[in-house]
Amino acid sequence: MASERGHAANAPFHAIAAQFGDAEALLDGVRALRIRKLGRLDAYSPVPVPGMSEALGLGRSAMTSIALAAAIFGFAGAMALCIYATAYDYVFDIGGRPRVSWPAFVVPSFSFAMLCGALVVYLVMLFLNRLPRLNHPAFNIPEFERVTRDRYFLTVEAGDQPIEPDKVEAALAALAVRPLAVSRVQR
Amino acid sequence: MTPASHDLVALRAHVDGGSGPALWRSLDALAETPAFRSFLDAEFPAAARLAAGPDRRQFLRLMAASFAMAGLAACSDTGGRSQEVAYVRDPERIVPGAPLVYASATLLDGIANGVTVLTRNGRPLKIEGNDRHPWSRGGTDIFGQASILDLYDPLRSQAVLYLSRPSSWEAFRGAVTGPFAAIKADGGNGLRLLTGPLSSPSLLAQVAALKTDFPALHWHSFDPASGGGALDGAKAAFGTALQARWRFDKARVVVAIDGDFLDPGPHQVGTSRDWADARKASASGDLLTLHAATSTPTLTSAKADDHVTLRPAELAGLPGRLQAAIGGDSPKGDDPVSLWLARAAAALAGARGAGIVLAGTDQPAAVHEAVHRLNDALGNLGQTVFFAQPAVAEAESLGALVEAMQAGAVSTLVVLGANPVYAAPGDIDFKGALAKVSLKIHAGLHADETAAYANWHLPLAHPLESWGDARAWDGTVSLMQPTIAPLYGGRSAAEILSILSEAEPRDGLALLRAHWLEGRDPARFEPFWKQALIDGIVPDTAFPAETVAMRPAGPSASAPPPAAAGTLDLLFRPDPTVRDGAFASNAWLQELPKPLTKTVWENVIAISPALAQGEDLSSGDMVAIGVGDVTLEGPVWITPGQAPDTLTLTLGYGRVLPDMLFSGYGYDAYPLRLAASPSLRPGASLRKLGRRVRIATTQDHGTLEGHDFIRLQRPGDGSAETVPRELPSFYPAKGGDGRAWGMVIDEDACIGCNACVVACQAENNIPVVGKTEVALGREMHWLRIDRYYSGLKTGAGLDDPDTHFQPVPCMHCEEAPCEVGCPVEATLHDQEGLNLMVYNRCVGTRACSSYCPYKVRHFNYLDYTSAAAPSVQQQRNPEVTVRPKGVMEKCTYCVQRIVEARIDSDKSGQPIPDGTVKTACQGACPTRAITFGDLNDQASAVRAAHGDARNYALLGELGLKPRTTYLAERAPARAEPPGKEG
């Protein structure tokens, strides 16, 4: 929606965006530009594009291990709480059962573990994606609102060192399937 | 839930409909008083709230409370309510909160039962037994236990009424002085006194004195509850009206002809104790066995080792046939009766001088006479059967009174504590005859039907709030002392007689002392009197056994002719819980399950399974019973053990007084009764009406369904326990040290009398929920008595099965499943093995009840407590929490009593002696069937009972280690092949 607003010519430069009509073109574009190390690449698509992660070289994120840790932590915490509460903090004779009736604590602990895991995963996902963020420069790309329907975008951003726009545009122009449009995106 | 508005409307209609206008005049009158106004204004908005509650009844309780207020406002003189206000300075001898116990007596049919009354802060709270009383020996019955509630009954009469308008004692005195002076001058002509049965020496002396002042005075007494000819039978046999007494301890065989010596009645407490003790003592040798023949099942026939059921006409012939059988011509035929006769006769013949033949109080004189002669022939007289003066003094009959009234010979009638307008037999038109009496004075606990037709109604003081004396069944004079000032300004019968006859009326104490001072050395009177009041008895006043000489048999008063074929016999019996109606206003007794039918809040018509099958009737079907020109409609109840073609009607219901607790419940059997034979009326017909009503019952299924919940122990049998006491378990064993509370219930001694149930209700503030709620299955009794039918003892079938009683409190399982279910530790174990219930922690998930295999837990589905009348709330035990809506509750082994003992022992440093802690049920039991104590105390009685071979755990196979166990019923060595399951 940012593309509504007009921009001062000297607005800070964000990236160069190329618009594609389908996934393959995008994928080829990414592969092509990645080799040439023109800057930090990102790809926007209505649906996850198979192979894109590999193309961009995204490894397995830590999410799985974080989730597992959270679940285990939740289970241990709940079990510890049950045992502490029934066997140490406030001991009752409940139906002549042993003080530490751990089998009785498995179900609630397990359920609580699932709760912790799911919640943590969700929050981690948002955090790593830096969401919520309503004003990302990518929204300045022309026609970007079609990214959730039928358009595919490739952006080259300044990574460690600033990028050279002309080189990037040249590279884009040299692609097998040429972008439908290329634009310089302000921040 | 019918909305409260309905009840209001219904009530209004009911009222405007003018049922009992006389009484409503009084309400209008009351309505003028500001107290009543303000009370109604304050409370009636809340009436809507009662919609949630057990509708009509709660509403009526509210009305009741309103009457309480209004009544008090009306009688300004002895504002009873002032007694309930907390005192500023402690009265002497009253330590706040500490219990104070008085010896006193409760009355049933005018006969006393010695009890003690526990009071706190000046309020009587609980009836306990009186161990020093030679007759009751610490036992109580349901009527005694429940009398505490009668004391606080908000529906009790609360004001002197003149033409049903509030008046005052002064006004009454002023009004009657003149007339009575005139009558005195006339030698007492036209003056009649009608009382209930009287045994009180002081009252009888007063009546005698009255007769000297008014020579022409006639004294009549009327007891609707008694319908038999026991005294006449003795008169026929010995020439004097004597009461039979039995020495069970010297007997080996008892043959009961419609025997009811274990059934409710003034004799129950003492006789059942004699029976239980003798039975227990005989167990070592050959068992004291009971052969019972009845027309309608009774507690006695339920406890019989050998029983048969037959129609009244045949029953009356039994003594003769027994005599013949003993004489040698043993009965032919293999019908149940002949077989029973053969066995009974053999047993009697084998125990000459050690047998007892007895007849029920409801049997006619002829049967009693025949029984006496049989005992004589067997040489039992003077050995096991004795005779002594009856406790109740003889007076003229109601019939004689009504004749005189109809003849216009009665100008002034004084009715003390009787309600003949309601309870008179159908063939005595007392109500009609009243019209011919110019001055009618009625004194009663309630402004009842008779009060409505009297010029003056006087509120009678409750025995617990007045001085008095009365004889127990055995004649022992028992003293009654007030435990609280009259709540509603009532006066005792003695005081009223004094008002009528004496220039300077004296109070109850003065009258009583004066009577007992007579013929004693005034110097030595005080210590005697003090001791008598402490013990609650006048020592050595029991009637001694009289030596009797059998008269030659007169022209044998032939038994009633055998009933015409195709017609039914009607038996009339006092209701097991409300008796003749005298207790109809007692909510505890109304909701107390009748021992055999387990129905509540109404009376049913007992019908035999065979007849029901023939007439295509099932329990709850409405029938019309016609006899002579009278008919009544009521629901039938299929009752195993009922004689074929015989219906049993119980008294005390079907009353229409507006806004009384009992109005609208049950049918009224009195109109069908005959003065000549009050307990039996042949020639009745039955018609199915095709309507059904829902009877509220607390036990729908009555057979053992093939299980061994009830067990028998015959001579030579091994242990009754079928599972090892210690089953393998994952759970840690309970520590052996410390106390381990436990209870053992002797099923052989339990006669199903319900005294324990009422005691539990009184002790633990158990609410009454009303008929609708009971029908929904929400009764609250912590202790229930399960009644099972089986063929265990005799192999008899559905028509006349064996009956068993099993009291079921909380089992206090050591591995209680209920506790595991509770999410909030609202129920848990303490270190002494009590399964505790923490009311204020309970959130009401009801998991504990779902998990309880005995279903002994009860849930406050609605608010059952807060709407109770203010006066009723006065009775509540301050030691026990009153449970709010949404909370689970159950038997606690009377933990409040345990804690009391524990605190004492902690203070003294001594262990709790065995027997210190008595649960309410244990204390109330007349046969001492319940033992309670510390199982870890080697010397304790409960430990011994636990070790008995008869001891077994209910559902022991579940391995929950219940702390409550049972002692199997005893049974004589088996004569016939094993019985089949009932």
Place this chain on the structure above:
Amino acid sequence: MASDIAAPARGLIAPDQDFGSVGRTVSEIALAHPLRYRWWLAFAVSLCGVSLLVAAIAYLLYAGVGVWGNNVPVTWALDIVSYDWWIGIASGGLLISALLMLTGAEWRGALSRLTETGALIAAAAAACYPIIHLGRPWFFYWTLPYFNTLGLWPQWRSPLVWDAVDIISYLVVALTFWTIGLLPDLASLRDQAIERWRATGRGRLQAQLYGIVALGWRGSAYHWHRWMQAYRIVAAFGVLLVISLQTGAAVMFAGTVEPGWHDTLLPTAFLLAAIFAGSAFMAAAAVVLRSIFGLEALITERHLALLSWLMLILGLFNLYCYAAEIFTTSLGNDSFDLAVMGRRIGGAHAWAFWTIAVCALLPVHVFWLKAARRAPRVIVIVGLLVSGGLFADHFMVIVVTLQQDFLPSSYHPYEVGLWGVLTFLGSIGLFFMLALLGLRYLPVVSIIEIRRLSLSIPGSAAHGV
């Protein structure tokens, strides 16, 4: 474009659908509100249901839980029955949705949103019972651990405490699962709304709201990467949680000594019954929505066939459970268990048992017929019969055992009370109100899943503009 639909996707998405049209078909429902009047009508009806629920609860709070027909011994009746049934539907919905996702059954795409939403709101309907069935509902929090001056904890050995933990966990996990799946779709809705606003000038607020809830999702490859991981992990947790929850709910009975409850098979039976009820319910719902919104293009005949097979298989599993229970009970030969079994089959509430047999176990066998597997009406009817029949299952398990467990004397008849029924109807109203709101404002079918589906054929969606 039919030529482009390759084997794996054949039949799962209509040939005339392209990338954009999928989104439009779905988002139109949310944005343009095609069936305005019928929706409002349905919504009004469901609102009546909800007000009924509110009234019933208000009366219950004021008068006490006794307004229901419950008594002693039947302390638990419609309250727990309804709870177990609702949570069963929910568990079933979540379980199939998650399982199908993990097993990568692409045909699930069209149904995932439906099942996830259903699972969530069924749990919401269930969640009101554990509180209102208490005698003193205002103290419900005592069953949870919290710091209090008494230093008391919940009684952790109680299955009721497990249940409190379970249902809370379930609500959180189901909500997470649902939200994650929804995020990209919200983004598409956002952009559709913006376009619509640009074109017509209407729906600005709508666009902004969708913009906010979409959290600024922009379909970056990095986002997708983590999104897919998160989605799958939460799905896995969901599956495990459902197993744990149903076990807990079953042990609430199996952990007692009561005849008919004390049975090791119960947890399995509960779980399978739950999945059965859930999938049947979802199948019916799917077919109904399909015809209402004309989603034949997205929920195709092949979907129906697959759903039918699913029901048939689960039906067989459940049949096994009942058979096994009857067999083991007879084999165990415990007189109390046998008595309970007898009462289930022939007692006062035998209708429950026969309802299960006739409504739940029998009808699914119609799906042996190819024709039936393709007939929407049949699927709806069978689905509703099954889910209803399994209500009777909970009724049978709970009420028949409680009405008479061991002692004949503790038997007391139980009749379903009016207020209990009204409360249940109210909970149904609540379910439909939430469902209608979901239908109105959210994509009924997951746009993203459908698109991925169509993408699974290289080039198929490439030309759509």
